[in-house]
Amino acid sequence: MVGRVLGGIATSLLFSAFESWLVAEHNKRGFDQQWLSLTFSKAIFLGNGLVAILSGLFGNLLVDTLNLGPVSPFDAAACFLAIGMAVIMSSWTENFGDPSDNKDLLTQFKGAAVAIASDEKIALLGAIQSLFEGSMYTFVFLWTPALSPNNEDIPHGFIFATFMLASMLGSSFASRLMARSSPKVESYMQIVFVVSSASLLLPIITNFLVAPSKVKGGGISFAGCLQLLGFCTFEACVGIFWPSIMKMRSQYIPEEARSTIMNFFRIPLNIFVCIVLYNVDAFPITVMFGMCSIFLFVASILQRRLCAIADKPKTEDWMAMKERDTEEEPLTEP
Template sequence: MESVYWFIFGLLAVIVAGMLLTQGGIVSGNASQLQAFFSLRNNYVFVYALMMAGDWLQGPYVYALYQHYGYGVKDIGRLFIAGFGSSMLFGTVVGSLADKHGRKKAALLYVLTYAASCATKHSPDYGILMFGRLLGGIATSLLFSAFESWLVAEHFSRGFDEKWLGDTFSKAVFVGNGLMAILAGLVASYLVDTLKLGPVAPFDAAIVVLVAGGAVIYASWPENYGDSARSHPRPPSTRPAFDAPRADQRIALLGAMQSLFEASMYTFVFLWTPALSPAGEKIYHGMIFACFMTASMAGSSLSAILMKRYKVEAYMKYVFGLSAVALSVPFLFHVSLSKEGKEAVRGISLQGQIQLVAFCVFEVLVGIFWPSMMTLRARFIPDETRSTIINMFRIPLNLFVCIILYNVHLFPLSAMFALCSVFLAIAAVLQVSSECVN
């Protein structure tokens, strides 16, 4: 059924191309201000693409490298848990330090930390690999907070329109989370499978990309700290960040919606392979991944159009609701349909094809979610503690993922997807509730 993948991939590619052609005119303003904005936007998108490429290069071969060193599922699971646990425990600390000591410094710290994490992959020693996972968890916290915080502060300090942020975020997600994911996967595969350099080669390539991005940051990014931190220096503290959700219910709801959506998304990442091949059917992982990333790129392109025409709050409840429906498809199949396809061992079953379409729909919604959520965070989260609060939002996510990784063998596939659908439905209800908050 490889033709099914090519059909879906081609269809999504046409959709993405069409959306790119219709994105002109998203931003309007006087010529000099537009030129300054485009300069900032293009610089940020370029840097963000390099940072994400450094992350994506590693993804396909992390598990494979640990297997190459002779570790089993249990030991590998602990390594993964260490990464998410590290991000959960240290995220708010590094976020607070970024707000106080500067987001540019935090971005450079991400480069150094992640490069060091990649370097540890040269050792088969379990202790060194565990240390690398801890560094990787810290780096992930910086990746998903420091860069966004730097951009938002820089954007507003230069007097740009708030609406223009959505254009930057949508293009950053399109390039960094979509295009770079596909290219990084191809490069990693070329290094390992074609050049026969071994499973550690993608990690070395990631170091090169990260250092190149770090050089651009060092040379072209001014430092920023957040408004209050710039005018009232004080020791780094997470207390104001913990007080913010209590003072503004919209921030608390925003954090809850983000945690629910991302928890469902990361659970989906773990489970899509067994969902599409429950009886050991042969599936083309690379082509499916390309379909998913193309769908995500379509979503990020669509988000720019949606943010141009509607308030983000107006359509996000539909994003959450449709996501719940999309991830309920494998739950319904695995609960209500019998395992009929013995002949499907040679290819993806009809159930798998339908689920693949549903998963591509979910990836489109993921592409809409990222720039839209970033725009909402820019609007409601106080700049003084932006990095800290963004990492606080990730605490429930990392805790949930750790629990899932530790107990994934105890739950049937249908129950896991049902839980994801419930999470997303709750997020939709919270989004409706947030519209009633002044």
């Protein structure tokens, strides 16, 4: 239980602190904004794709070839984390923010909530992220039973590597899209969400159109092959999603509250995943995929709205809110 709590804290830091530091450092050094998109794409291509594949192969080497036991990949992960910590502590500069603006935790959360409520673009971005990531994390738990409903012997390692390859292709495609002035990221992401929604409908379609196999065991079925094609398409959309959502977050979320707002976005995401997993045995797997597909389609509708208001100025930006709060503070007599 303690490990899960610490893992939750680490996950929140992983998905907020590094990106916030990168954007702040990039802007502080005055680099070209186009480089930021390229950095995001390379991070997804190398980190979420290539390194994930190599890590799986390395873990398999430790367990099966060297016979070091099932815990050895976790021990190796701890070693790599220690190396990463040493590199960060020795080469990264700390981003302290504005030292005159130190606030307690409750005030930071309140400020983040005000920023989300006062800017429709931030609110839309948070809803889009929660809908997509919620569907993505639910898919992680669904793809294995979907491909082996009769306990078919499927090559899990090969399929995972295929998913990662599809994600790498998606991130590579995203880098080429973001390198162009047209289409804008807000525009092409509408198509990405529609395609991802359609790809998760394949398990439902094959369930109605392809007769289920009655044979227990064996290899992957024809329906499973069709679903695998759809799942690879979805993973390619995931590869496009990550650098694109990072790019939009760097544009719309104020630097002063970026980490707090990004963790705000994860609250509905975690609640959604917990509800789905708690009730995973109460609904057929096709219902779960249908729900994810609906959420992704809703994300495409919200993305269309974000695209429509992308060029509109904020009703009240972050600095204006801070100045207003300062002016409203009562003056004390000398």
